[in-house]
Amino acid sequence: MTASRTETTMLPQPQVDLLPKEGVVAVEHGVDGHTVLTVEREHLLDVLKSLKETPGLDCNLLADICGVDYPERDARFDVVYHLGSLEHGHRFRVKVPVTEDDATVPSAYGLWKAADWFEREAYDMFGIRFDGHPNLKRILTHEAFHGHALRKDYDPSQRWLLTEENLMTPKWSTGEQKNDDHLDTQVLNLGPSHPATHGTLRTVARLDGEYITEAECEIGYLHRCFEKMSETHGWEQVIPYTDRLNYCSSMINGVGYALTVENLLGVEVPPRAQVVRVILSEFSRIMDHAVCLGANLVDLGALTNFWYFFQIREEIYGLLESCAGGRLTVSYARIGGLAHDVPLDFEEHVRSLLARIPKFIDDVDKLVTTNKIFRDRTEDVGTISGEEALAWGWTGPCLRASGIPYDVRKAYPYSGYEQYDFDVPVASTGDTYARYLVRMEEMRQSLRIIEQAIDNLPPGPVITDDHHVALPPKEKVYTEMESLIWHFKLIFDGIKVPAGEAYGFTEGANGELGYYIVSDGTGHPYRIKVRPPCFAIYQAFPHMLEGSLVPDAIAILGSLNIIAGELDR
Amino acid sequence: MRQPDGSSTFLTTRVETMLRWVRKNSLWPLPFGTACCAIEFMSVVSSHYDLARFGAEVVRFSPRQADLMIVAGTITDKMAPALKRIYDQMAEPKYVISMGACACTGGFYRAYHVVQGIDEFIPVDVYVPGCPPTPEALMHGVLKLQEMIQNGETHYDRLKNRNDDAAATAG
Numbered sequence: 203m204t205a206s207r208t209e210t211t212m213l214p215q216p217q218v219d220l221l222p223k224e225g226v227v228a229v230e231h232g233v234d235g236h237t238v239l240t241v242e243r244e245h246l247l248d249v250l251k252s253l254k255e256t257p258g259l260d261c262n263l264l265a266d267i268c269g270v271d272y273p274e275r276d277a278r279f280d281v282v283y284h285l286g287s288l289e290h291g292h293r294f295r296v297k298v299p300v301t302e303d304d305a306t307v308p309s310a311y312g313l314w315k316a317a318d319w320f321e322r323e324a325y326d327m328f329g330i331r332f333d334g335h336p337n338l339k340r341i342l343t344h345e346a347f348h349g350h351a352l353r354k355d356y357d358p359s360q361r362w363l364l365t366e367e368n369l370m371t372p373k374w375s376t377g378e379q380k381n382d383d384h385l386d387t388q389v390l391n392l393g394p395s396h397p398a399t400h401g402t403l404r405t406v407a408r409l410d411g412e413y414i415t416e417a418e419c420e421i422g423y424l425h426r427c428f429e430k431m432s433e434t435h436g437w438e439q440v441i442p443y444t445d446r447l448n449y450c451s452s453m454i455n456g457v458g459y460a461l462t463v464e465n466l467l468g469v470e471v472p473p474r475a476q477v478v479r480v481i482l483s484e485f486s487r488i489m490d491h492a493v494c495l496g497a498n499l500v501d502l503g504a505l506t507n508f509w510y511f512f513q514i515r516e517e518i519y520g521l522l523e524s525c526a527g528g529r530l531t532v533s534y535a536r537i538g539g540l541a542h543d544v545p546l547d548f549e550e551h552v553r554s555l556l557a558r559i560p561k562f563i564d565d566v567d568k569l570v571t572t573n574k575i576f577r578d579r580t581e582d583v584g585t586i587s588g589e590e591a592l593a594w595g596w597t598g599p600c601l602r603a604s605g606i607p608y609d610v611r612k613a614y615p616y617s618g619y620e621q622y623d624f625d626v627p628v629a630s631t632g633d634t635y636a637r638y639l640v641r642m643e644e645m646r647q648s649l650r651i652i653e654q655a656i657d658n659l660p661p662g663p664v665i666t667d668d669h670h671v672a673l674p675p676k677e678k679v680y681t682e683m684e685s686l687i688w689h690f691k692l693i694f695d696g697i698k699v700p701a702g703e704a705y706g707f708t709e710g711a712n713g714e715l716g717y718y719i720v721s722d723g724t725g726h727p728y729r730i731k732v733r734p735p736c737f738a739i740y741q742a743f744p745h746m747l748e749g750s751l752v753p754d755a756i757a758i759l760g761s762l763n764i765i766a767g768e769l770d771r
Numbered sequence: 772m773r774q775p776d777g778s779s780t781f782l783t784t785r786v787e788t789m790l791r792w793v794r795k796n797s798l799w800p801l802p803f804g805t806a807c808c809a810i811e812f813m814s815v816v817s818s819h820y821d822l823a824r825f826g827a828e829v830v831r832f833s834p835r836q837a838d839l840m841i842v843a844g845t846i847t848d849k850m851a852p853a854l855k856r857i858y859d860q861m862a863e864p865k866y867v868i869s870m871g872a873c874a875c876t877g878g879f880y881r882a883y884h885v886v887q888g889i890d891e892f893i894p895v896d897v898y899v900p901g902c903p904p905t906p907e908a909l910m911h912g913v914l915k916l917q918e919m920i921q922n923g924e925t926h927y928d929r930l931k932n933r934n935d936d937a938a939a940t941a942g
Contacts, residue, residue, distance in 0.1 A: 342884075343849070343883075343884060344848060344849040344884075347884075351883050351884070356883070357883070358881070358882055358883060359881055359882065359883060360883050361848055361883055361884070361885075362848065362883075363848060363851075364848050364849055364851060364852055365852060366852040366855075366856065394850060394853050395803060395853055395854075395857055396832070397832040400804075400809075402805050402806075402850065422847070422849050422884075423805070423847060423849050423850045423853075424805055424806055424844070424845060424847060424850070425847055425849065425884050426806075426845050426847065426873075426880045426882060426884065426885050427880060427882035427883055427884050427885065430882060430883065431879075431880060431882055442879070443879075446806070446807055449806065449807035449810060450810060493810065493813075508817070509817060509818045512813065512814065512817040512818065512819070513817075513818065513819065515814070516814065516817070516819040519814075529811070529905065530807055530810055530811055530903055531807060531902065531903065766805065766806065767806055767807065
């Protein structure tokens, strides 16, 4: 059994003699267990290629690409790649410094398709150009935007107004086009405000009859500047912002963030806090899957299931509210533990939920799983092979539905997940129906984890006693001089996270939720990059649409569970 | 109305009052849901809270069929033109509830891509605070709007009165 990741994170390490040499300026070992390579730009593609293709390294997952701005350096920007190998488990961070005048690097799109949107985002936010990228343009901000928002010299409140004349229309969608039978094709605009796009997604598709021949997605309609906001706030103040990333399962985001900062700080979380985090995260996963499946079924015309699933959510809201005070956006995790202990009836409440929730899942199971209409609508619809899904950077239930059993909770256990006995459900067909089945089974597995966790809920504190990180208890602040000083220091200066960087990743409801955090040793994060799982998933969506029917597009979209808060941040 | 004993009863009112009474009890909301608040809006219309009890459950996604726009979630500069266009497409009388801190003021996103309150470009009748507001808070907002409709205090009424006054003066 592998040990839990702790402050000196131990990830599997690659064989040193296999690492590429040419163009590599430095090789370091990060506090997060990553092997950090600093690479010259001229050799970037060769290094990436050998990391991907050398037997024994086999980095088949491109998790993330982002920029970091250091205005005082000669080479102002770092382009940072996060790579991983599902087979061997080792992880790499590749950094390429570039100057402001010549902020260009070769595109990695030819190696991993996942680079597509991540590179566009780095271009949008930093102005870094990627040579050879097929469609390098802004992605999160709008057409009328000027400048690059995540550069340090960009004023966080500087807005640019968009008017209707400037609305984005893909170049290919203007002008008439005939099909092979010399009949007109038609351009269909779906969203951003459309019931099936869940509010903020937009797809422009060219139709030949009922079939989609070409499609493009526009995102950023909910870009609320999470990353810039987190740079202007203290370390603790970022937690409420993380809640609003994937707001269907906000607890998981907060825990992921806290774990990464704890990794940088080297703080141990008390066992009770770890178990409560696991219980509430798993409940959040159930809530997330419930709303995903419920909404997907509504889009297919099966409204009843939505009510059944929403009842699950209401019951879990009750538990979250009793612990944290909030229903949806809980802000319950803290760096070093939890905000406060759970209520006295917590165990009883959890057990009553464990007894009630399976009934709702079984009800939907009976109604839907063997339902002919549902199966006709979903089987062989939106099929994607495991290999292709991985190339696009997919993780989580969608990847597992295509036959690749990658789950961060099993592959890199954290918060004590290695103690629990649970299965990772995998389907082989990779279609919309498989994604439904995987999510249904994951809800049951989450219940299994909660059952084991609640049986072994240890007593004790729920937050670390390191007062560089956590406030001392209130009664001590009132009675002890030293505690009063700690309280004063922490309130005024905030947490001081030692300078450094870490990439922490946990299993979000949609897949690998990563936080790449850079600290310069002050009371504010220097840079936080979120690796949102559905960003990678959604970039494959327009390509999956080609050749499918319009109603299938709706079925596929619902099954991918795209949460705009996380997608656009 | 004919009573069993052969007598008849009737009720006198003004057309305007009657219309307001009818309108307030059959609001058809268009949920312009973008973010977290939209999930809470789903709670409000789901079985547990059941907005149907107040006659406002017929959710329509077409602006042509709705008279109450509930803006639930953060509106960004990129989204603003779409929101404006959909508001313009709604037939009068129309009302707007701004649900949650982001729609009211931009919330804690004082940022380069976020509209600092939708009243920058469309009129709002009821502001519901909260991040996100609880379902009870949104229901209170709907009840408040019903009260305003009955009393003729909505933005639509004010605009109508002003136009009528102007027409009378000109006439």
